[in-house]
Amino acid sequence: MTPGDVKSSYWRGVRGGLPFILVIVPFSTLFGVISVDAGLSVIEALSFSVAVIAGAAQFTAIQLLRDDAPTLVVLASALAVNLRMAMYSASLTPHLGKMPLWKRAVAAYLTIDQNYAISIIEYERNKAMTTAEKFAFFLGAITPLAPLWYVFTLVGALLGTAIPTDTGLDFAMPIAFIAMIGPALNTGAHRTAALAATIGSLIFAFLPWNLGLLVAAGLGMAAGAEVERRAGARA
Structure with a gap:
């Protein structure tokens, strides 16, 4: 391995991450707008994105904060939405x-759906990559994405301060989730999990503080796991 190999891996990662800018920019801007509409300050909205850097979990937490849910419920719901990160890890x-602990910590913080997807595909396709090259590719893939997530959260928050709070921004929340979830429904297990979670959320909608979300998430994961288990058994 040479420094040139590591550098080449980094720039391949950057090129792989570039198309996802089309996703990151509108969603981070939307999060900033909705955060301010929910009562967060501009600094709080930006800090939220820097600390969490997980779109679905952030949208979930903001909705629960708007509903005055207890902090424990907000944290549990956000963690439930982000359980997929454990599978990514x-x-x-x-x-x-x-890798050394500090590098693993950096990778853990910077793991999001987009750079995980392109990195794992690259690793499986190019099995000769060294650990250093893999880490360089991973960092390259997140380079066009993480800074824009922060910047456009700030842009959205600044725009949000100029938008009256009675303009009905609530409509953006379900649209955001549909746009994030739709492209992921590419297997039978995914579709089963989504259907079970949807039905569960409707059945348990009466629970306070959106606790039905946690129940529905559990049902969805269980249903999806069962479909994958049966598929594996048949295979």
Whole structure:
């Protein structure tokens, strides 16, 4: 391995991440607008994106904050939405698990749907990559995305201060979730999980503080896991 190999891997990652800018910019801007509409200050909205950097969990938390849910419920719901990150981490461990602790911490913080997807595909396609090259690719993939997530959260928050609070921004929340979830429904397990979670959320909508979301998430994960188990057994 040479420094040139690591640098080449980094720039391949950057090129792989560039198309996702079309997703990151509108969603981060929308989060900033909705955060301010929910009562957060501009600094709080920006800090939220920097600390969490997880779109679906952030949208969930903001909705619960708007509903005056207890902090514990907000945290539990956001964690439930982000449970997929545990699966991402398990998948990345064979590739990045031998790195020093600080590098693993950086990778954990910067793991999002988009850079995970393109990184794991690259690792499986190019099995000769060293750990250093894999880490460089991972950092390259997130380079066009994370800074724009922060910047356009700030842009959205600044725009949000100029938008009256009675303009009905609530409509953006379900649209945002539909746009994030729709492209992911590409397997039978995913579709089953989404259907079970949808039905569960309707059945348990009567629960306070959107606790029905946690119940529905559990039902969805269980249903999806069962479909995958049966598919594996048949295979």
